[in-house]
Amino acid sequence: MAGAWETVIGLETHVQLRTLSKMFCGCSTAFGAPPNTNVCPVCLGLPGALPVPNEQALKLAVRAALGVGCSVHPRSIFARKNYFYPDLPKGYQISQFDQPLATNGSLSYLSPDRGVATATIQRLHVEEDAGKSLHDRFPKQTAIDLNRCGVPLIEIVTGPDFRSPHEARAYLLTLKQVLEYAGISDCDMEKGSLRVDANVSVRPAGDTALGTKTEVKNINSFAYVEKALTVERDRQIAVLEGGGTVAQQTMLYDSKTNSVRPQRSKEESHDYRYFPDPDLPPLVLSEEFIAEQQTLLPELPAKKRGRFVEKYALSVTDAAVLTADRAVADYYEAVVHAGAEPKTAANWVMTEVLADAKDHGDGLRVPPGALANLIGLVRGGTVSHQAAKRVFAEVAERGGEPRNVAEALGVMQVGDTGVLAGWVGEVLSAHPTEVARYKTGETKLVQFLLGQVMKASRGKADPKLAQRVLEEKLTS
Amino acid sequence: MSDPSEALASAKAAADRIVKVKRLNACLTPIKELRKSLVAQASAAHPSGVLYGMPVAIKDNICTLEFTTSCGSKILEGYRSPYEATAVAKLKAAGALIAGKTNCDEFGMGSSTEHSAYGRSFHPFDKTRVPGGSSGGSAALVAAGAVPAALGSETGGSVRQPASLCGVVGIKPTYGRVSRSGLVAFGSSLDQIGVLGRSVHDAARVLSVISGRDPRDSTCEERDSLRLPNVPESLQGFVIGIPKEYLPQDLDPAVRRACERAIRLLRELGAAVREVSLPHTAYAVPTYYIIAPAEASSNLARYDGARYGPRFNGSEDVRALYRTTRGEGFGPEVRRRVLVGTYVLSSGYYDAYYRKAQQMRALIAQDFRNVFDRGVDLLFTPTTPTPAFKAGEKLNDPVAMYLSDIFTVTANLAGLPAISVPIGRIKGLPIGGQLIGQAFLEDEMLEAAYALERAVPAGEEA
Numbered sequence: 030m031a032g033a034w035e036t037v038i039g040l041e042t043h044v045q046l047r048t049l050s051k052m053f054c055g056c057s058t059a060f061g062a063p064p065n066t067n068v069c070p071v072c073l074g075l076p077g078a079l080p081v082p083n084e085q086a087l088k089l090a091v092r093a094a095l096g097v098g099c100s101v102h103p104r105s106i107f108a109r110k111n112y113f114y115p116d117l118p119k120g121y122q123i124s125q126f127d128q129p130l131a132t133n134g135s136l137s138y139l140s141p142d143r144g145v146a147t148a149t150i151q152r153l154h155v156e157e158d159a160g161k162s163l164h165d166r167f168p169k170q171t172a173i174d175l176n177r178c179g180v181p182l183i184e185i186v187t188g189p190d191f192r193s194p195h196e197a198r199a200y201l202l203t204l205k206q207v208l209e210y211a212g213i214s215d216c217d218m219e220k221g222s223l224r225v226d227a228n229v230s231v232r233p234a235g236d237t238a239l240g241t242k243t244e245v246k247n248i249n250s251f252a253y254v255e256k257a258l259t260v261e262r263d264r265q266i267a268v269l270e271g272g273g274t275v276a277q278q279t280m281l282y283d284s285k286t287n288s289v290r291p292q293r294s295k296e297e298s299h300d301y302r303y304f305p306d307p308d309l310p311p312l313v314l315s316e317e318f319i320a321e322q323q324t325l326l327p328e329l330p331a332k333k334r335g336r337f338v339e340k341y342a343l344s345v346t347d348a349a350v351l352t353a354d355r356a357v358a359d360y361y362e363a364v365v366h367a368g369a370e371p372k373t374a375a376n377w378v379m380t381e382v383l384a385d386a387k388d389h390g391d392g393l394r395v396p397p398g399a400l401a402n403l404i405g406l407v408r409g410g411t412v413s414h415q416a417a418k419r420v421f422a423e424v425a426e427r428g429g430e431p432r433n434v435a436e437a438l439g440v441m442q443v444g445d446t447g448v449l450a451g452w453v454g455e456v457l458s459a460h461p462t463e464v465a466r467y468k469t470g471e472t473k474l475v476q477f478l479l480g481q482v483m484k485a486s487r488g489k490a491d492p493k494l495a496q497r498v499l500e501e502k503l504t505s
Numbered sequence: 506m507s508d509p510s511e512a513l514a515s516a517k518a519a520a521d522r523i524v525k526v527k528r529l530n531a532c533l534t535p536i537k538e539l540r541k542s543l544v545a546q547a548s549a550a551h552p553s554g555v556l557y558g559m560p561v562a563i564k565d566n567i568c569t570l571e572f573t574t575s576c577g578s579k580i581l582e583g584y585r586s587p588y589e590a591t592a593v594a595k596l597k598a599a600g601a602l603i604a605g606k607t608n609c610d611e612f613g614m615g616s617s618t619e620h621s622a623y624g625r626s627f628h629p630f631d632k633t634r635v636p637g638g639s640s641g642g643s644a645a646l647v648a649a650g651a652v653p654a655a656l657g658s659e660t661g662g663s664v665r666q667p668a669s670l671c672g673v674v675g676i677k678p679t680y681g682r683v684s685r686s687g688l689v690a691f692g693s694s695l696d697q698i699g700v701l702g703r704s705v706h707d708a709a710r711v712l713s714v715i716s717g718r719d720p721r722d723s724t725c726e727e728r729d730s731l732r733l734p735n736v737p738e739s740l741q742g743f744v745i746g747i748p749k750e751y752l753p754q755d756l757d758p759a760v761r762r763a764c765e766r767a768i769r770l771l772r773e774l775g776a777a778v779r780e781v782s783l784p785h786t787a788y789a790v791p792t793y794y795i796i797a798p799a800e801a802s803s804n805l806a807r808y809d810g811a812r813y814g815p816r817f818n819g820s821e822d823v824r825a826l827y828r829t830t831r832g833e834g835f836g837p838e839v840r841r842r843v844l845v846g847t848y849v850l851s852s853g854y855y856d857a858y859y860r861k862a863q864q865m866r867a868l869i870a871q872d873f874r875n876v877f878d879r880g881v882d883l884l885f886t887p888t889t890p891t892p893a894f895k896a897g898e899k900l901n902d903p904v905a906m907y908l909s910d911i912f913t914v915t916a917n918l919a920g921l922p923a924i925s926v927p928i929g930r931i932k933g934l935p936i937g938g939q940l941i942g943q944a945f946l947e948d949e950m951l952e953a954a955y956a957l958e959r960a961v962p963a964g965e966e967a
Contacts, residue, residue: 070588074807076581076689077568077590079722109803111850115823120806171823173811302850304859307694307800309723 045222052181053080064174072179074118086181099134116160129154138203149188194258257282341371367401416440512558516547519560534605554600562655577621580834590687607642637667662913664699665925669888672935680920681726684719692797739775746781751886763967795862802846892934929967
């Protein structure tokens with residue numbers, strides 16, 4: 030049904046900056062502390078307490094802005110966003126409004142529909158988080174936890190650039206990669222360190238004017254981004270196809286029922302009465318400060334991907350897998366630098382290493398030097414590829430040098446032609462029929478016989494040498 | 506003073522004097538609590554401090570650990586701050602004794618101390634009159650001789666106006682000279698802690714102690730504490746401007762006489778006096794009554810009954826909690842300003858009011874720079890248009906009340922230091938003259954104030 034309609038999506042992403050302390054006070058940002066323990070007069074909004082900006086948060090925000098290609102403004106303004114809510118202790122949130130930290134950026138990502146695409150970043154600004162209202166903790170009462178209150182956030186706003194829910198998701202994953210790479214945020218949606226609101230509208234395919242948009246909120250996990258946007262898109266199309274009009278409103282996504290419902294108008298605030306926060310002088314950043322943050326940005330995923338293709342002759346797909354996570358990319362390069370052949374190293378990292386990491390809390394358990402040695406053992410014929418996987422698992426589990434581990438496991442390949450000849454002899458006398466058929470011209474049976482030799486050696490025979498001994502015996 | 510027994514005697518004497526002026530309703534701290542605390546403070550105070558043993562009363566909108574901080578409001582009745590204002594901490598570090606909390610207009614909003622939830626304060630010389638405000642309790646206590654100095658706060662003249670009406674010295678420092686941390690916010694871009702003192706010297710000593718940088722306030726300037734000037738022999742070399750807009754045709758003739766005498770004395774002291782013009786002065790009060798309420802409407806949003814302070818009946822849901830807490834907890838003047846402030850910030854009106862007011866504020870500040878750039882060191886003006894007025898006289902006429910700050914709001918809008926010094930009496934009631942200085946040049950302003958104070962027969966009819 031989406032065929033006749035074009036979907037238009039823009040994303041507003043809130044990202045928690047990875048700082049030890051809050052945006053305007055010294056309280057800890059640690060997740061999971063007992064309620065209302067990481068608080069002080071400033072983040073509680075007690076009478077007379079004043080905000081003082083956290084410099085580390087500003088550094089990370091500037092790095093984020095540079096990472097998504099924004100111009101960082103030498104002067105920006107903190108503004109108060111006024112609204113009443115019990116988990117907002119000052120009655121306003123310190124944010125930025127008409128003079129944000131940074132504007133005018135772009136982020137290139139791989140669209141599943143269109144290949145390499147570019148999302149425009151309209152603005153990036155700094156703000157503080159609110160607390161948390163817990164409606165289900167006590168019957169008929171609301172509990173308030175202010176530990177999150179004052180935690181530093183950046184908000185990153187894209188243009189209406191995405192044409193499908195999965196495209197929006199692809200952008201989000203790329204953004205997450207960039208922010209994780211640069212150490213700006215943990216981007217953990219489950220812990221609330223990355224939150225997404227989406228503006229969604231549809232229009233007849235081919236139209237240039239935008240349809241009426243709704244804002245979808247409460248998307249709590251990466252897994253739900255695509256679902257929530259699809260549900261809302263389909264709802265809008267159904268409304269329009271039924272002859273109705275889309276109302277401009279905020280929709281809340283419910284992951285349990287995979288549906289959206291309009292936010293009650295009572296929950297919405299209509300006029301935030303933004304004005305410059307008189308407690309905070311304009312945020313003035315020197316050219317040197319901004320330049321320094323640029324130098325502290327690591328090589329970002331897109332650039333690294335290109336370099337991997339170029340330098341290691343990898344496919345774009347392989348390079349994308351290897352660069353998706355900075356730790357994995359660094360690991361891969363360490364394996365190569367330790368002497369492994371790049372393509373083989375890539376295959377090992379993408380299969381054994383990532384599988385092992387997935388099962389063990391993203392830990393890269395085999396040191397890169399050990400993996401390079403193991404790859405060397407396979408290449409030198411000392412260990413078969415199959416046996417090397419066992420060695421890898423053993424090293425991951427218990428450590429040790431691959432060569433020693435291979436010896437201990439008894440998987441070192443046997444290249445002694447005398448020993449090989451013994452196994453070959455056993456196999457030939459056990460399979461007289463196949464030997465006879467080989468001799469009448471069915472030469473491809475050599476593979477079957479070789480398999481039997483390998484089996485007889487319990488995998489230890491060097492396959493190339495074994496084949497030579499086998500063929501010699503068969504033709505002699 | 507550096508002897509512990511003297512500090513103790515000073516503490517007890519201060520408590521006795523404060524009891525004696527109980528009729529002024531200037532001190533909100535219960536006397537038993539005050540006496541006990543003063544004695545404890547005296548024995549703990551550091552004898553090497555420059556204010557060792559000096560009792561200093563604190564306006565009720567400045568956070569102290571010792572006593573409640575209710576801001577003259579029902580909405581903070583019984584509120585105890587878990588931290589103290591930087592200015593208070595600095596006073597204590599200098600050995601001063603925190604001599605109770607003083608009555609004020611609720612959250613500093615008013616010019617008579619009649620807008621206090623704890624009853625009005627009385628003028629020390631005439632109980633039918635007001636002591637001015639909003640720091641009226643501080644001014645009355647100092648004027649009555651109960652304490653040598655008290656902290657007040659200013660947003661539009663709340664230190665200088667009551668100082669003028671009570672016949673004491675009141676200093677508003679440059680914006681950013683004293684940390685606002687722990688000063689309960691009213692209009693953050695205008696607010697400064699100020700000092701009321703028996704004399705320029707007493708007030709200046711206290712100011713010097715509380716001034717200086719503070720990592721807890723981003724608007725506090727990175728400067729060392731103010732250094733105290735010496736009392737000058739003369740004012741040779743000073744150029745003092747008299748802005749003509751501050752001596753209008755319809756000024757109270759007695760106030761004019763007092764000012765003219767003070768100007769003559771400044772001349773006799775050796776100062777060059779010349780008339781100057783600050784052309785945007787007429788817009789100062791309207792500008793102030795947009796900016797200050799706008800900021801107040803946001804600053805006072807936190808008083809919602811959810812976390813601290815009393816709750817009132819009818820709190821069945823959160824909206825009702827806000828309504829009843831704020832409806833009953835705030836007095837009428839605060840409610841009026843919150844409404845005005847909310848209105849001028851709302852979308853559709855922001856440009857017409859708030860933005861315009863900010864532009865006008867810049868012009869008013871520019872007026873002062875223009876005058877100072879032309880070689881004028883200081884300005885002299887009346888502090889208030891009249892001496893102390895009758896209680897109730899302006900209570901139902903907010904605009905008349907607002908106009909009693911007409912000569913003081915400009916220094917707040919421009920962020921400049923200013924001081925009110927007694928310049929005589931009118932039918933027995935004191936009246937003050939104001940010196941406005943250049944930003945962070947309080948020392949020059951204080952020198953001139955010293956000289957004027959010595960030259961003026963302050964107790965005499967003007």
